[in-house]
Amino acid sequence: MAGLKIENLTKSFGDGRRVIDNLSFDVSEGEFCILLGPSGCGKSTVLKLIAGLERQDEGRIYIGDREVSGLTPKERDIAMVFQSYALYPHLNVYENIAFPLKIRKMPRQEIEEKVHAAARLLDIDSMLKRKPRELSGGQRQRVAIGRAIVREPRLFLFDEPLSNLDAKLRSSMRVELAGLHKKLGITTIYVTHDQIEAMTLGQKIVVIEGGVIQQIGTPREIYDKPANLFTASFIGMPSINLAAGRFIKKGEEILFRSGDLELSLSPQQWERYAGKDVTAGIRPESLRPGEGPVRGSLEHIEHIGSETLLYVKSGDMRITAKAPADYEGRAGEDISLAVNAADIHFFLDGKRLAAGR
Amino acid sequence: MKKWMEKGGFVVLTLIVVCMSLLPFLWFLDTSLKTQIDITASPPVIVPSGSVHFYRSAIENYNLLHFVKNSTIVAGASTVITILLSVFAGYALARLRIKYKGLIMGGFLLVSMFPQISIAGPVWKILRSLGWLNTYQGLVLPYVTLTLPLGIWITASFFRELPEELEAAARIDGCSHVQTLFRVIVPLAAPGVFTAALLVFIYAWNEFFFALLIMTEKSYQTLPVGIALFQGQYTMPWGEIAAASTVATVPLVLLVFLFQRRIVRGLSAGAIKG
Numbered sequence: 001m002a003g004l005k006i007e008n009l010t011k012s013f014g015d016g017r018r019v020i021d022n023l024s025f026d027v028s029e030g031e032f033c034i035l036l037g038p039s040g041c042g043k044s045t046v047l048k049l050i051a052g053l054e055r056q057d058e059g060r061i062y063i064g065d066r067e068v069s070g071l072t073p074k075e076r077d078i079a080m081v082f083q084s085y086a087l088y089p090h091l092n093v094y095e096n097i098a099f100p101l102k103i104r105k106m107p108r109q110e111i112e113e114k115v116h117a118a119a120r121l122l123d124i125d126s127m128l129k130r131k132p133r134e135l136s137g138g139q140r141q142r143v144a145i146g147r148a149i150v151r152e153p154r155l156f157l158f159d160e161p162l163s164n165l166d167a168k169l170r171s172s173m174r175v176e177l178a179g180l181h182k183k184l185g186i187t188t189i190y191v192t193h194d195q196i197e198a199m200t201l202g203q204k205i206v207v208i209e210g211g212v213i214q215q216i217g218t219p220r221e222i223y224d225k226p227a228n229l230f231t232a233s234f235i236g237m238p239s240i241n242l243a244a245g246r247f248i249k250k251g252e253e254i255l256f257r258s259g260d261l262e263l264s265l266s267p268q269q270w271e272r273y274a275g276k277d278v279t280a281g282i283r284p285e286s287l288r289p290g291e292g293p294v295r296g297s298l299e300h301i302e303h304i305g306s307e308t309l310l311y312v313k314s315g316d317m318r319i320t321a322k323a324p325a326d327y328e329g330r331a332g333e334d335i336s337l338a339v340n341a342a343d344i345h346f347f348l349d350g351k352r353l354a355a356g357r
Numbered sequence: 358m359k360k361w362m363e364k365g366g367f368v369v370l371t372l373i374v375v376c377m378s379l380l381p382f383l384w385f386l387d388t389s390l391k392t393q394i395d396i397t398a399s400p401p402v403i404v405p406s407g408s409v410h411f412y413r414s415a416i417e418n419y420n421l422l423h424f425v426k427n428s429t430i431v432a433g434a435s436t437v438i439t440i441l442l443s444v445f446a447g448y449a450l451a452r453l454r455i456k457y458k459g460l461i462m463g464g465f466l467l468v469s470m471f472p473q474i475s476i477a478g479p480v481w482k483i484l485r486s487l488g489w490l491n492t493y494q495g496l497v498l499p500y501v502t503l504t505l506p507l508g509i510w511i512t513a514s515f516f517r518e519l520p521e522e523l524e525a526a527a528r529i530d531g532c533s534h535v536q537t538l539f540r541v542i543v544p545l546a547a548p549g550v551f552t553a554a555l556l557v558f559i560y561a562w563n564e565f566f567f568a569l570l571i572m573t574e575k576s577y578q579t580l581p582v583g584i585a586l587f588q589g590q591y592t593m594p595w596g597e598i599a600a601a602s603t604v605a606t607v608p609l610v611l612l613v614f615l616f617q618r619r620i621v622r623g624l625s626a627g628a629i630k631g
Contacts, residue, residue: 014454048525051525051529052528053525053528053529072528073528073529073531074528074529074531074532074533078529079529080525080526080529082522082525082526083522084520084522086520086522086523086525086526087526088523088526088527088541088545089545090544090545099530100529100530100531103530103531103532103536103540104531147526147530
């Protein structure tokens with residue numbers, strides 16, 4: 001077990017397209033780190049570079065204190081779980097889990113003990129004789145995880161491991177993965193495009209887009225203080241409401257104005273940005289029905305059980321807001337939404353503005 | 358009604374084609390089981406007497422088993438060597454990042470297109486200078502060369518079908534490239550490797566021209582050449598030739614029947630995703 005350190009990692013593909021651009025981040029020992037981003041952002045390539053399946057053009061990778069940049073996957077002593085599970089179809093479950101140990105020429109007796117221990121841990125000890133094709137998706141995923149943990153690797157890599165499972169199974173596997181990590185305490189790098197997985201599993205999230213790190217932080221930090229417009233709009237379901245506008249000084253007051261929308265703000269915090277063009281971001285749950293500055297007509301209502309989603313048209317803006325489950329408005333009605341000024345995010349040139357004091 | 362006729366027509370047509378291709382085989386099978394008198398009878402006798410006289414004669418007087426042994430050695434060695442080389446080359450061409458891959462594959466195909474007669478002279482000269490005329494390796498070498506393109510094409514197309522994540526998994530589990538190839542790739546591509554092996558074996562087993570050219574001594578001749586030389590200046594041992602031909606054909610027929618499914622899967626690989 002060991003931490004991971006990535007320094008200035010850069011990788012281009014054959015056609016000269018740069019998929020990863022000067023990436024650096026640390027993962028401490030035992031930490032669960034998520035690489036989050038939309039498909040094609042380069043997150044899987046980062047994982048392959050860490051695994052040694054691809055070679056970086058520049059940059060260094062350290063596992064623990066040891067630099068592994070030029071080593072083969074075997075020498076790096078890592079384990080990986082793939083999106084397609086990548087079980088060996090010609091081997092049964094026992095042989096699949098035993099495979100990495102056999103390659104390392106571990107004594108037979110020891111292999112048997114370890115495979116059975118891993119199988120018990122994952123609750124697959126009753127199907128050791130079966131072939132992968134006789135298993136369900138969830139069972140295959142357990143076998144793949146078994147093959148990874150049986151070796152007690154220094155580093156655990158997951159490449160979108162749950163995306164082939166159906167929604168229900170996915171959420172139960174998520175809980176199990178979290179439990180497994182707690183039990184084994186192995187440093188884990190987990191690639192996903194699913195923000196729910198990222199928010200629930202991760203102790204640290206690295207948001208990647210276009211081969212560049214957008215933000216590194218805990219799930220709370222990333223949600224509450226998105227560093228830029230990309231992170232703000234990528235994280236959150238339904239996604240954040242954005243409005244382009246300007247800070248305006250009006251007497252002693254500071255206003256944010258975008259079309260008909262006017263939000264009055266704390267002068268100490270925002271006065272220094274007066275006159276600047278900025279984008280305001282308000283999460284749907286920060287907007288609730290009540291007397292407030294946001295006015296419009298209710299276009300559509302979705303009751304999703306635990307709460308109600310409101311789709312509001314205000315001027316030429318479309319706004320999403322959340323209301324309690326027992327909300328009783330109707331489509332077509334006029335509505336006003338209240339917002340707490342502290343819950344509004346402002347972005348200048350795409351970057352988050354820190355409120356002054 | 359129309360459907361029934363279509364189906365019937367199809368069956369009849371298939372039967373005709375099958376009969377036409379099977380007829381020579383059935384005829385010499387029939388002949389091999391006749392007696393000396395029945396062979397030349399006119400009108401021909403259709404139902405054979407079931408005598409194994411010609412088989413015994415082919416073995417005792419014409420040294421049939423010796424030719425079988427030579428053929429088995431040459432075809433067996435050619436198959437093993439070709440398949441081993443094909444597996445390595447096919448894997449490299451299917452997976453590694455090599456420049457001009459298409460050109461290389463095309464080159465193999467081109468090589469296999471040369472008519473045998475055009476390379477016979479040089480091959481003979483090379484083998485003579487190596488001192489390999491009338492040796493097993495003298496025949497194995499050209500067989501391997503001529504069947505390699507086929508072997509490489511089949512194995513490469515099979516390897517290409519396998520998901521890349523499997524190889525990544527094997528490498529992470531600690532396999533070297535060669536271990537990955539033999540522990541994961543080859544077992545999974547077994548139908549393809551097997552098909553290639555069978556086709557190579559059939560080629561080497563049946564090949565006549567090079568065998569005739571290179572093996573001038575009777576003790577090294579393979580079955581096709583041996584059988585062809587059964588006839589002497591004044592004799593035409595028709596029954597023995599039929600018996601020997603049956604012995605030469607039956608192993609192939611059995612192999613193909615036994616592994617029919619795998620071969621069909623092998624030949625149609627790449628057409629649809631497994």
